[in-house]
Amino acid sequence: MLRIECPCCGPRDHDEFRYGGDASVKRPAHDDPDPEAWYRYVYIRTNPAGPHREFWQHVTGCRQWLVVERDTRNHAIAAVDFARKLPARKSTLRKSPA
Amino acid sequence: MARYSAFSVFRNALSGQKNWQRAWRAAEPKSSYDVIVIGGGGHGLATAFYLAENHGIRDVAVLEKGYVGSGNVGRNTTVIRSNYLLDGNTQFYEFSMKLWEDMSQALNFNVMFSQRGQLVTAHSADQLDGFSHRANVMRLNGIDADILDREDVRRLVPYLDFSDTARFPIHGAIFQGRAGTARHDAVAWGYARAADSHGVDIIQNCEVTGFVRDGDRIVGVETTKGRIGAGKVGLAVAGHTSVLGAKAGLELPIESHVLQAFVTEPLKPLVDHVVAYGADHFYVSQSDKGGLVFGGNLDGYNSYAQRGNLGVVREVAEAAIALMPCISRVRLLRHWGGVMDMTPDASPIICPTPIEGLYLNGGWCYGGFKATPASGWCFAHTIATGKPHPLIAAYGLDRFRTGHTLDEAGAGPLAWLQ
Numbered sequence: 001m002l003r004i005e006c007p008c009c010g011p012r013d014h015d016e017f018r019y020g021g022d023a024s025v026k027r028p029a030h031d032d033p034d035p036e037a038w039y040r041y042v043y044i045r046t047n048p049a050g051p052h053r054e055f056w057q058h059v060t061g062c063r064q065w066l067v068v069e070r071d072t073r074n075h076a077i078a079a080v081d082f083a084r085k086l087p088a089r090k091s092t093l094r095k096s097p098a
Numbered sequence: 099m100a101r102y103s104a105f106s107v108f109r110n111a112l113s114g115q116k117n118w119q120r121a122w123r124a125a126e127p128k129s130s131y132d133v134i135v136i137g138g139g140g141h142g143l144a145t146a147f148y149l150a151e152n153h154g155i156r157d158v159a160v161l162e163k164g165y166v167g168s169g170n171v172g173r174n175t176t177v178i179r180s181n182y183l184l185d186g187n188t189q190f191y192e193f194s195m196k197l198w199e200d201m202s203q204a205l206n207f208n209v210m211f212s213q214r215g216q217l218v219t220a221h222s223a224d225q226l227d228g229f230s231h232r233a234n235v236m237r238l239n240g241i242d243a244d245i246l247d248r249e250d251v252r253r254l255v256p257y258l259d260f261s262d263t264a265r266f267p268i269h270g271a272i273f274q275g276r277a278g279t280a281r282h283d284a285v286a287w288g289y290a291r292a293a294d295s296h297g298v299d300i301i302q303n304c305e306v307t308g309f310v311r312d313g314d315r316i317v318g319v320e321t322t323k324g325r326i327g328a329g330k331v332g333l334a335v336a337g338h339t340s341v342l343g344a345k346a347g348l349e350l351p352i353e354s355h356v357l358q359a360f361v362t363e364p365l366k367p368l369v370d371h372v373v374a375y376g377a378d379h380f381y382v383s384q385s386d387k388g389g390l391v392f393g394g395n396l397d398g399y400n401s402y403a404q405r406g407n408l409g410v411v412r413e414v415a416e417a418a419i420a421l422m423p424c425i426s427r428v429r430l431l432r433h434w435g436g437v438m439d440m441t442p443d444a445s446p447i448i449c450p451t452p453i454e455g456l457y458l459n460g461g462w463c464y465g466g467f468k469a470t471p472a473s474g475w476c477f478a479h480t481i482a483t484g485k486p487h488p489l490i491a492a493y494g495l496d497r498f499r500t501g502h503t504l505d506e507a508g509a510g511p512l513a514w515l516q
Contacts, residue, residue: 001407002399015409019399019514022353036499042511043351043442043498047340049402072354072402 002070005080008062020055022046023067023083049073055083099295102206121287122294127301130327131159133481134319135334136306136342138162140171140282140467141459142334143289143300144474145481147205150296152475153482158298159328160290161321163305167286170337173404173436174467175359175393177372177381179216179277180241183232184506186492187445188239191465193489194472195241195276201471207288209280210386216277216372219251219258219421221266225376229272236274244273255373257424265420266377277372279383285470309346309456316346316455332457332481334473336446337437338402339460346453351442351498352461353513356397356435358406360414362428364388373421380417389431392418396438398514406435438463440513443503448477449486449494457481458495463507463516 002014022045028037052072057065065083070076100106100119110117133149135142138160149155162168178198180191202208220226226245233243247270252260258268290300301323310318310325318327335342343350365388374381382392394414397406411433419426441447441461446469448459459477462469476487486494492504507516 001409014399014407021512021514022400039499040349044349045340045351045353046344047350047353047400049338049341049354052400054400070399072400074403075401 002075002077004056004066004068004077006058006061006064006066007080007082008064009058012058012061014056016058016060017056017066018059020057020065023053023055023086051078099291102208121291122300125159125299125301127159127161127299127304127321127323127326130318131299132157132329133332134158134326134328134330135160135332136319137169137334137336138166138290138300138302139169139334139336140285140289140470141336141462141473141477142332143286143293144470145332145334145459145477146298146300147289147293147296148475148478149482150293150298152478155482156297158293159326160293160298160300161304161306161319161326162300162302165302166290166300167283170436170438170462170466171286171470172283173359173434174282175381175383175391176279176282176467177216177277177383178211178280178468179274179372180468181216181218181232181236181243181272181274181277182506183235184504186504187506188235188241190472190476190489190493191468192239192241193475194469197471197475198280198468199276201280201285201288205288205292207284207291209284209288211278211280213276213278214371214383215273215275216374217246217251217254217271217273218374219268219376220270220272221377222269226270229270233272242274242276244275246271246273255369255371257368258373258421259423271376279372282467289474306342307345314454316453328455330455330457330481332459332477334459334477336439336460336462336466339439339458343458346451346456348451348453348456348458350447350460350495352439352447353400354402354437355399355440355514356401356403356406357393357438357464358397358410358414358433358435359391359393360411360433361385361389361391361431362425363431365390365428368424375417375421378417378420380414380421382418382422390425390428396440396514396516397435400514402437404435404437406433440516442498442511442513443505444507444509444516445504446473446493447495448473448480448490450480450484451495
């Protein structure tokens with residue numbers, strides 16, 4: 001079992017959380033027309049055997065989305081933080097002239 | 099290579115069964131090979147065997163980082179079936195089934211293939227309609243399939259919960275009589291022995307640490323036993339495809355997840371078939387030793403640890419008792435985990451790669467064991483000819499980019515929800 005140190009609620013069993021996958025994947029800007037960028041966002045994963053930054057939501061606790069850094073070989077958790085602290089994403093597209 | 103037969107058992111009895119030769123040589127690597135297959139599991143060994151048997155390519159090495167059978171070929175629940183719905187999967191798994199039916203003869207090794215029949219229970223009229231759709235697709239492809247109503251199921255497997263208080267009452271089932279189980283270790287050993295008899299070098303305790311390149315082309319591998327040259331390299335390391343793929347510079351749509359399996363203490367004969375629970379994720383068969391062998395869901399988060407968490411033990415036990423209340427007092431003997439390559443569409447990837455000289459066989463999700471012979475057959479063809487075998491045309495790596503996914507699980511691209 002994993003024990004995740006929720007920054008809101010303290011150490012909790014991972015059964016209280018919902019997994020949200022790789023947190024290092026960057027979502028393209030909503031208006032990005034490049035199919036390659038969306039393909040990489042939806043499908044391509046680095047899938048490391050080692051430290052992995054991943055989303056967990058504390059669904060039966062504070063309901064916050066967290067970013068957990070966990071080693072996929074032995075489940076040792078190095079860091080937990082709120083996902084909302086991740087830098088906001090901005091469109092990389094230039095605005096078309098009005 | 100001495101042929102195994104009733105007569106050879108008798109002849110060796112005269113010398114106390116002490117003079118059997120080893121099933122395959124303990125090979126040390128040569129400086130180069132025509133083909134190197136990375137991964138000494140079922141798929142890698144089958145690939146090496148069919149390279150020699152079907153294509154006459156005998157200068158082949160299989161590199162295994164542990165020992166033969168230490169990975170997923172020895173960790174699965176041994177179920178073999180060909181009840182797939184989607185075009186591409188249906189034909190591939192049926193081809194595999196036909197190879198299973200002949201495997202013990204073809205390998206001269208008893209893999210204990212037992213066509214005991216597999217059924218999946220349906221728990222609503224709608225689910226049974228869905229199974230009828232699947233059964234029709236199977237029959238149109240020449241595969242045996244039957245739809246059973248509740249009374250049929252009760253006659254076949256009376257130990258399931260048919261009471262008024264069943265959490266999910268059984269409406270019927272889909273049944274494939276030719277499905278069954280095989281002894282998974284014997285599959286690995288049988289392919290290893292048969293490949294070795296064709297001259298294939300099986301090199302154990304030899305981990306691949308990198309690839310040797312000549313320009314854009316891969317021309318060999320770096321291993322813990324030194325550099326080995328190769329005309330072509332085939333990857334058959336499902337569970338760790340991303341790790342080796344990254345060394346080669348491949349970006350892959352794969353996540354590694356742990357799937358657990360369980361065995362109970364031995365019981366007298368109870369489960370004559372393979373039974374899968376249609377209302378939850380649980381499937382069970384009984385081994386020849388009497389233990390109930392069963393499995394359930396993924397652990398639910400990326401993992402390379404070959405062990406599982408207790409939450410899944412509880413969930414699987416709950417599903418087991420919901421379907422088969424009679425085993426509530428049976429004790430678990432062991433549980434273990436294997437690392438799965440989970441693809442976004444629950445279908446495998448077998449194809450040439452964008453890197454010249456490198457061929458990929460991975461992404462087997464839950465379904466690798468039953469595919470072992472067909473996977474080896476088609477991967478050997480792909481390596482030998484440089485072109486995908488027609489049966490694996492749908493399993494290309496580019497299907498995700500072009501939108502031609504084969505979403506058999508119907509779960510969307512979140513691997514841990516499949």
